[in-house]
Amino acid sequence: MKKTEAEYTWKDMETGCIVTEPGSASNYRTGDWRSQVPTYTFSRCIKCGVCALYCPEGCIRPNAEGNYQADLYWCKGCGICPRECPTGTIAMVDEEE
Amino acid sequence: MGKKVGMEVSLAIAEAARMADTDVVAAYPITPQTHIVERLAEMVANGELDAEYIPVESEHSAMSACLGSVATGARTFTATAGQGLELMHEVLYVASAMRLPVIMAVANRALSAPLNVWGDQSDLMAVRDTGWIQLICENGQEALDSVLCAFRIGEDKRVLLPVMVHVDGFYLTHVVEPIEIPEEETVKRFLPPAPFPMPLDPDKPVTMGAFAPPILFTEAKKAQEVNLRASKKVILEVWDEFARIFGRQYKPVERYRTEGAKTLLLTLGSFGETAMSAVDKLRGEGKEVGLLKLRLWRPFPFEELRQAVGDAELLIVVDRALSYGGPGGPAYSEIRSALYGEKQRPRILGFVGGLGGRDLTVTEFEGMVKRAQEMRPAGAEQEFEMYGVRE
Numbered sequence: 001m002k003k004t005e006a007e008y009t010w011k012d013m014e015t016g017c018i019v020t021e022p023g024s025a026s027n028y029r030t031g032d033w034r035s036q037v038p039t040y041t042f043s044r045c046i047k048c049g050v051c052a053l054y055c056p057e058g059c060i061r062p063n064a065e066g067n068y069q070a071d072l073y074w075c076k077g078c079g080i081c082p083r084e085c086p087t088g089t090i091a092m093v094d095e096e097e
Numbered sequence: 098m099g100k101k102v103g104m105e106v107s108l109a110i111a112e113a114a115r116m117a118d119t120d121v122v123a124a125y126p127i128t129p130q131t132h133i134v135e136r137l138a139e140m141v142a143n144g145e146l147d148a149e150y151i152p153v154e155s156e157h158s159a160m161s162a163c164l165g166s167v168a169t170g171a172r173t174f175t176a177t178a179g180q181g182l183e184l185m186h187e188v189l190y191v192a193s194a195m196r197l198p199v200i201m202a203v204a205n206r207a208l209s210a211p212l213n214v215w216g217d218q219s220d221l222m223a224v225r226d227t228g229w230i231q232l233i234c235e236n237g238q239e240a241l242d243s244v245l246c247a248f249r250i251g252e253d254k255r256v257l258l259p260v261m262v263h264v265d266g267f268y269l270t271h272v273v274e275p276i277e278i279p280e281e282e283t284v285k286r287f288l289p290p291a292p293f294p295m296p297l298d299p300d301k302p303v304t305m306g307a308f309a310p311p312i313l314f315t316e317a318k319k320a321q322e323v324n325l326r327a328s329k330k331v332i333l334e335v336w337d338e339f340a341r342i343f344g345r346q347y348k349p350v351e352r353y354r355t356e357g358a359k360t361l362l363l364t365l366g367s368f369g370e371t372a373m374s375a376v377d378k379l380r381g382e383g384k385e386v387g388l389l390k391l392r393l394w395r396p397f398p399f400e401e402l403r404q405a406v407g408d409a410e411l412l413i414v415v416d417r418a419l420s421y422g423g424p425g426g427p428a429y430s431e432i433r434s435a436l437y438g439e440k441q442r443p444r445i446l447g448f449v450g451g452l453g454g455r456d457l458t459v460t461e462f463e464g465m466v467k468r469a470q471e472m473r474p475a476g477a478e479q480e481f482e483m484y485g486v487r488e
Binding site for chain 1: 194195196197257294295302303304305307309310312313315316317319320323
């Protein structure tokens with residue numbers, strides 16, 4: 001089984017700390033940086049995808065109904081999507097503990 | 098057998114980089130390094146060296162370009178001096194931590210202000226903790242030989258570290274010396290291509306220079322520390338092999354007339370040659386004086402230094418750099434620290450001199466030995482002083 005970060009010793013470090021697994025950055029949870037979370041009133045969503053274009057994390061995708069929604073594993077809660085949404089679908093609310 | 102010619106040391110360094118079949122040179126000219134890169138640019142321009150010469154806009158860019166170059170598997174050489182080394186300072190740490198064997202000649206020069214383009218070792222000491230292997234040369238032959246060895250050492254799979262070859266600005270770089278130029282074929286056998294083992298390759302993608310969070314950073318630093326210390330074994334191996342092939346043996350700490358010496362001088366770089374003349378003169382007068390010359394600065398040769406110091410009673414360390422407000426010259430304080438745990442250690446005194454191109458002559462080395470005797474009484478407060486300063 002793969003070691004967790006906390007189990008890595010100095011001997012486990014790759015030469016020059018090179019990352020040999022392509023795309024492994026997607027394993028990194030940035031969602032826990034968040035202090036505000038996007039909430040949705042999907043009845044207003046026109047599925048234009050502007051929010052996804054502006055998302056600096058690239059974590060917004062259409063859900064099963066085709067409405068655009070952030071993946072909270074990566075969403076940092078920056079608040080750009082509600083600002084750019086032309087129909088006011090998105091609102092940021094404080095993240096609960 | 099190679100051929101002995103009269104050659105400016107800067108040109109000999111360029112010649113070594115050419116014989117090593119360097120693929121990429123990224124450099125920015127600065128006194129007193131200029132002749133090295135000027136010659137390399139000329140070699141590339143007229144087809145003597147099949148390499149890419151990247152004329153960058155600063156030393157920061159020079160070192161950055163070198164990192165990228167080594168990362169693709171290209172053999173890479175650069176050179177700088179003084180302020181230029183300081184401008185690339187932050188990138189030096191990146192080269193060593195990413196284990197990219199850039200080979201760099203440094204024409205040691207004083208650091209501003211006041212503005213001074215002449216030689217001392219302030220720049221060398223300022224990059225002490227950058228994690229590079231650092232060799233210090235005493236003469237032109239050593240400069241050429243060290244550049245060849247630097248490629249072999251740095252590129253060794255057990256090492257993979259950048260190497261600095263320090264040559265005193267002007268004292269070496271601008272002096273014409275008799276230098277044996279080895280045969281091209283012999284150099285090729287000594288230095289087969291050894292590209293970086295995990296290069297940037299679109300078919301096998303890797304990420305270099307990623308970040309390490311607090312939970313991994315300490316482990317990364319420990320790995321780096323163990324790796325640099327372990328490189329000493331390979332350095333010694335390479336020097337031994339170099340001796341077998343080229344007939345010149347190098348050691349981390351060179352001894353000169355140390356048999357039975359009660360007093361030892363210790364120098365770094367070209368001033369060792371002057372100090373040898375002073376030792377000869379003092380020995381001629383029946384004084385038991387010898388000389389140690391530190392060639393390997395990082396990794397620091399602790400064992401070799403302790404052995405070489407032996408049972409001397411007085412050790413005089415001559416620095417060409419000053420640690421302002423600190424314990425004297427940087428080499429002096431390191432050597433005192435290296436010998437601190439020894440049951441029997443000599444009294445260790447330090448002089449700082451030869452700053453910003455000021456010469457230290459044979460007479461002045463004799464003067465230092467004399468002055469050290471005056472400073473020597475146990476319990477005397479002063480343990481280092483700036484030598485030759487006008488009061």
